[in-house]
Amino acid sequence: MEIQGRTWAGVTRVLIGGLCFTILCAVPGRLAAQISQQQGIQVASSKAETLTLPDAPLPVVVTKSALNRGNTLSSGSSLLTHAQNQPPSNGPSLSDLGLSPADTEGSAARQALMDRRTHMLKIHQRLGLITVIPVAAACISSAGAPPEKGNYSDTTSRDIHVALGATAVAMYAATASYAIRAPRVSHEPARGGVKWHKYLIYIHAPGMVLTPILGAMAYNQISSGQKVHGIASAHGAVAAATAASYGAAILAVSWPIHIKF
Amino acid sequence: MNKFSLFATLLLTVPAYTLLNAQASASDQTWKLDQSTLTYHMSHPMHEVDGTSHAALGTGKCHAGQCDFLVAVAVKSFDSGDSNRDLHMIQTTRGAQFPYVQVRFRLSQASLNASTLDCDLEVQFAGNTANYSHVTFQQTVQGASHHITGVVPSTVSDFKIDPPTFLTIPIKNAIPVRVDMVWHAE
Numbered sequence: 001m002e003i004q005g006r007t008w009a010g011v012t013r014v015l016i017g018g019l020c021f022t023i024l025c026a027v028p029g030r031l032a033a034q035i036s037q038q039q040g041i042q043v044a045s046s047k048a049e050t051l052t053l054p055d056a057p058l059p060v061v062v063t064k065s066a067l068n069r070g071n072t073l074s075s076g077s078s079l080l081t082h083a084q085n086q087p088p089s090n091g092p093s094l095s096d097l098g099l100s101p102a103d104t105e106g107s108a109a110r111q112a113l114m115d116r117r118t119h120m121l122k123i124h125q126r127l128g129l130i131t132v133i134p135v136a137a138a139c140i141s142s143a144g145a146p147p148e149k150g151n152y153s154d155t156t157s158r159d160i161h162v163a164l165g166a167t168a169v170a171m172y173a174a175t176a177s178y179a180i181r182a183p184r185v186s187h188e189p190a191r192g193g194v195k196w197h198k199y200l201i202y203i204h205a206p207g208m209v210l211t212p213i214l215g216a217m218a219y220n221q222i223s224s225g226q227k228v229h230g231i232a233s234a235h236g237a238v239a240a241a242t243a244a245s246y247g248a249a250i251l252a253v254s255w256p257i258h259i260k261f
Numbered sequence: 262m263n264k265f266s267l268f269a270t271l272l273l274t275v276p277a278y279t280l281l282n283a284q285a286s287a288s289d290q291t292w293k294l295d296q297s298t299l300t301y302h303m304s305h306p307m308h309e310v311d312g313t314s315h316a317a318l319g320t321g322k323c324h325a326g327q328c329d330f331l332v333a334v335a336v337k338s339f340d341s342g343d344s345n346r347d348l349h350m351i352q353t354t355r356g357a358q359f360p361y362v363q364v365r366f367r368l369s370q371a372s373l374n375a376s377t378l379d380c381d382l383e384v385q386f387a388g389n390t391a392n393y394s395h396v397t398f399q400q401t402v403q404g405a406s407h408h409i410t411g412v413v414p415s416t417v418s419d420f421k422i423d424p425p426t427f428l429t430i431p432i433k434n435a436i437p438v439r440v441d442m443v444w445h446a447e
Binding site: 091092093094096097099103104105107108110113115117118121129185186188190191192194195253254256257258259 | 341
C-alpha cells in the first residue's frame with residue numbers, strides 16, 4: 001500500500017514537473033509570437049504613416065526664361081524636362097495632345113539608372129570580347145594537353161593549357177558578373193538577338209563550371225599515370241560545346257551583320 | 262424712301278455679316294493626327310537599323326490664317342526589333358529624362374492643301390532643340406484625310422548626343438527620320 005502511494009506520488013511529481021516544463025516552454029514562445037505580431041503591426045502602421053505623410057515642400061526654382069513667360073518651373077531633376085515641355089510660341093502644347101505633366105515629366109534618377117546599366121553592359125561587352133582570347137588559346141593549347149605516346153612526365157604543354165583554361169574561366173566569371181549586376185530597367189521580355197544571347201547562357205554557363213572540373217579530373221588521372229577515363233573523358237567535348245555556344249552568344253547580339261564601309 | 266433704304270441696308274448687312282462670321286469660324290480650325298509611322302534609320306559599318314513608332318500624337322491650331330502644329334512621340338515607343346538596342350537608344354538619347362520628342366512647325370492656312378509642304382521644323386529631342394529649315398513633305402489629299410510623307414534630315418550631333426559605338430566604331434552622324442502621317446481637320 002505504501003509502495004503504491006509512493007509510486008503515485010512519483011507519477012504525480014513527474015506529471016506536475018512535465019506540466020510546468022511545458023508551460024515554461026510554451027508561454028515564452030506564445031509571448032514572443034504575440035510581441036512579434038504586435039511589432040509587425042506597429043512596423044506596418046508606422047510604414048503606412050510614413051507612406052501617407054505628405055512630401056516636404058521643395059524649393060521652387062524659377063529660370064529667367066520661365067520668368068519671361070510667366071511660368072514657374074518645378075525644382076530638382078525635372079527642371080530641364082519642364083523647360084523642354086514649354087511651348088516656344090502660342091502654338092499647341094503637350095496638354096493639347098492629352099498628355100498630363102506626369103506623362104511628360106522625365107526622371108533624372110531613372111536616367112542615372114539607365115546610364116549605370118549601359119556602363120556595366122559596356123564593360124560586360126568589352127570583357128566578353130577580351131575573354132574570347134583565352135578561350136580560343138585554351139582550345140588551341142588543348143592539342144598539346146594529352147600525354148604523347150605514354151609520356152606522362154612532360155607536363156609543360158598541359159600546364160599551359162591549364163593556365164589558359166583557368167584564365168578563361170576567371171575572365172568569363174568577371175564578364176558574367178557585370179551582366180548579372182547591371183540594374184534591370186525593363187520587365188518586358190527580351191526581343192531580337194539579345195533573346196538568343198540569353199538562351200545561350202544555359203549552355204555556356206554550366207559548361208564553364210563543368211569544363212574545369214572535368215579538366216581537373218583528367219589532369220589528376222594523367223598525373224597518376226592513368227589514361228583519362230570515366231566522366232573526365234567528356235572534358236574535351238564539354239569544352240568545345242561551351243566555346244561554341246560562347247561564340248554563338250557573341251554573334252547573337254551582333255546579328256544581323258551588314259558590312260558596309 | 263428712308264424706310265426702303267433702311268430695309269436695303271439691312272438686307273445687305275445681314276448676309277455680309279453672316280459671310281464674314283463664317284469665314285472667321287473657318288479660319289479657326291483644329292487639326293488632328295490620325296495615323297503615323299515614324300522611322301529613324303541608323304547606319305554603322307556593320308549594321309543598318311530601322312526603328313519605328315506608330316505612337317505619335319499630333320494637333321494643329323489655325324488662327325488668323327496661320328496654323329501651328331505640334332507632333333509629339335515618346336522616345337520609348339520606337340521599336341528596332343531588339344529590346345536591348347531600344348533600351349540603349351533610350352539611354353543614349355536621354356529618353357528617361359526627356360521622354361518625348363516634340364516637333365513644332367507653322368504653315369499658312371492657304372498652303373494646307375498644297376501637294377508639297379515646305380516646313381520650318383523646330384525639334385526638341387534629348388534635352389536640346391534643333392531647327393530644320395525648308396523640309397519638304399509630299400501631301401495627298403483624299404477627302405478629309407491629308408496623307409503626308411517626307412524625311413526629316415536629323416543628325417546625332419544636332420542634339421548633342423554621343424554617338425553609340427560598336428566595336429569602337431561610332432554610328433554615322435545622320436539619323437534621317439522617315440515620316441508618314443495622316444491628318445484630318447476637325
